[in-house]
Amino acid sequence: MAKRLAIVLTEGYADWECGLLMATARGDCGAETVVLTPGGAGVTSLGGVSISSAGAVEAVSPDGFDVLVLCGGTIWQSDAAPDLSAPVGRFMAAGKPVAGICDATLELARLGLLDDRAHTGNFSGQMKQVGPAYRGEALYRNQPQAVRDRGVITASGAAPVSFAREILNAIGLGSDELFGYLGMYGDEHKKAPA
16 A cells, blocks of 8 residues: 655745655655645645645544655744644654654644654754743754654755655655665755866
C-alpha cells in the first residue's frame, strides 16, 4: 500500500517549503499527498497560488496517514494561528511522525513537543518570543539542515531539501538514490569552481 502524507497548508503558506517534498513523494516515491487545511477551506499561498483542500485538518486521523506535515507561513506568528493540538496529539499517540518547517515549528513549540527533543527553526530566539511556555532552548540546533528526534521533524524555512529527506526517511521511503537526487537541489549553495 502506498504511503500517505497529510500536508497541512494554511492561509499565506510558504510555497517553497513543502513543494519539493510533495513532488518527490508523489513523482519519485509513488506516495499520495493529501492537502488539509484549517476548517477544510481553500487557501492562498504567499506567492498567490490558490489551493483547494481535501478536508479539515482538525478531523484528520493517523489511521489513514503515515506522517502529518505542517507547512510554514506567516499565520503561525499571529493570533490567527490554528490550534492543531488535537491532530498533532493523535499522530504522536499513534507513533506517527509530525513535521514542521519554518514558522510551523512555533506550533510544535507551543504544544510542548520541542521541550525535550533536539530541534531547529528559523532562529534560536523565535520560539520563546512567540510561545513563552517553550522550554527547549538547550536542545535547539542552530544549523541549516532539518532535525529529526523521536518522531518530530523540524527545519528552518531555508531547508526544504533536508526537510523532505528527513520526512521521506522517517516513513520508510528513503534510499541512497533518492537522497542523491534531493541533494542536487542543494548544489547551488556549493562554491562554484574557480
